[in-house]
Amino acid sequence: ARALAGGGANVIFACRNTAKGDDAVAQTKATYPDSQATVKALDLASFASIRTFVENLDWDHVDILVCNAGLVSPVYRETEDGIEQTVGVCHFGHFLLFSLLADRLKASADGRLVVVSSHSHKWPRKLNFDKFPLSRNNYRQLVAYGQAKLANVLFANEVQRRYGPEGISACALHPGTLVTTSIGKSSTAADLLMKLVSPFTKNIDQGAATSVFCALHPDTGFVQGKYFDNCRPAKPSPETANRDKAACLWELSVATCGIQS
Numbered sequence: 001a002r003a004l005a006g007g008g009a010n011v012i013f014a015c016r017n018t019a020k021g022d023d024a025v026a027q028t029k030a031t032y033p034d035s036q037a038t039v040k041a042l043d044l045a046s047f048a049s050i051r052t053f054v055e056n057l058d059w060d061h062v063d064i065l066v067c068n069a070g071l072v073s074p075v076y077r078e079t080e081d082g083i084e085q086t087v088g089v090c091h092f093g094h095f096l097l098f099s100l101l102a103d104r105l106k107a108s109a110d111g112r113l114v115v116v117s118s119h120s121h122k123w124p125r126k127l128n129f130d131k132f133p134l135s136r137n138n139y140r141q142l143v144a145y146g147q148a149k150l151a152n153v154l155f156a157n158e159v160q161r162r163y164g165p166e167g168i169s170a171c172a173l174h175p176g177t178l179v180t181t182s183i184g185k186s187s188t189a190a191d192l193l194m195k196l197v198s199p200f201t202k203n204i205d206q207g208a209a210t211s212v213f214c215a216l217h218p219d220t221g222f223v224q225g226k227y228f229d230n231c232r233p234a235k236p237s238p239e240t241a242n243r244d245k246a247a248c249l250w251e252l253s254v255a256t257c258g259i260q261s
Helices: 002-006 018-031 047-055 085-106 141-166 188-196 204-216 243-257
Strands: 010-015 036-041 064-067 111-116 168-174 227-229
Touching: 002 010, 002 018, 002 204, 010 018, 018 036, 036 047, 047 085, 064 085, 064 204, 085 111, 085 141, 085 168, 085 243, 111 141, 111 204, 141 168, 141 243, 168 204, 204 227
Parallel strands: 010 036, 064 111, 111 168, 168 227
Antiparallel strands: none
């Protein structure tokens, strides 16, 4: 967000914790005094919060939507709407946010959706709808995260197929492992693992690079429907090319989010 604002974009820092968002904007403006950045409350674990965020958005068009929220939970938790939290935030929350902003992305000269996934999308190898989302009885931390990240890539691919002809480009990416985020805040084991691998992980700028690359690449056709790693196209899992799975995920998401067709 800081890089985009510093490059001249008018950026909304969409945050659950607006105090932390205010601090992030202050840091951004300290580095880039002429930047345009504001904070708006957005909790991806709440459909009501997502709808309120969009309703209070004054812009008539949106050029870029970066879906970046993520978490790893060691125990089963649910969103405000009763959905397993990892998938609820990483996929369903982003799906609803995009759906409500789709018309404004179409109103842009080059509307672009950038979905931050992970190489973890390769495990599990298949998206089993009988166990998606996981329940309290079969919850496994890494399975839930892998499901969420696989859904991210399938979602981006389906957006490209459905909305590409209407002017929206979509792609997914792997940002790399970062210890500077708070993704493992709810898991002592995940937090410890992050510290152990820290010598081999990316810093903030390196971790943000692929997201910024995908958001601003001048050749729209180059990013459409692709999966990126280290600022270049990479090969995702074979499951991400399954159009039937992507279509089923879309229909499930429409029903889950209560979207009116």
